[in-house]
Amino acid sequence: MAPKEGIGAMPFHLVYGGEAVIPVEVGVESDRIQHYNEDNAKRRFLELDLVDEARAKAAVRLMAYRQRMKQSYNRRVIPRSFQVGNLVWKKVKPVGDITKMEAPWAGPFTVVEKLRSGAYYLQDEDGR
Known part of the structure; x- marks a missing residue:
């Protein structure tokens, strides 16, 4: 079994600290079973x-992998900001029986308040 991308160690090794022996290897004498001796236990x-060191290395590799994924995603994001009073359209997520011909957005909405987190309070034409 090959290691997972970005982790570098197999999950069984990270949890139990060794290689897995499958039932077929126990019933049929494999090299691992035939050449077992007490030095193997030591x-x-x-x-x-x-094992703790292997887990730490895997965690570091996983964090680096996630950081690269985040940078790759953020490179393609186009930042936009709106001011109070701007008219905007809101993207509607398809739920249920929506056909291809329906618009994927709703609106227009007026920006009522801009929050620090980058979110906005919107108001429709009816004041809701």
Whole structure:
């Protein structure tokens, strides 16, 4: 099984600290079962000491991957700001039985208040 992109270690290894042995390998003598000895147990305990380090490395790689994804997404975003009194259209998310011919927006709405978070309070033509 190949490692997940951006993480670098297999999930089983991150959780349990070792390689998974599938039931087929237990029933049929594989190399892993045939060449098992007590030194493997000692090596296993040494590997368990390194599990926390492997998890930390995977977490760092995952954060770097998420940062690259965020930068890639934000590069394509076009920032827009509106002032109080501007007329705007609001995008309508399709719910239920909406046909292709219906407009994907509603409005016009008047910007009533601009919030610090980048959100806006809107008012329609009827004052709602």
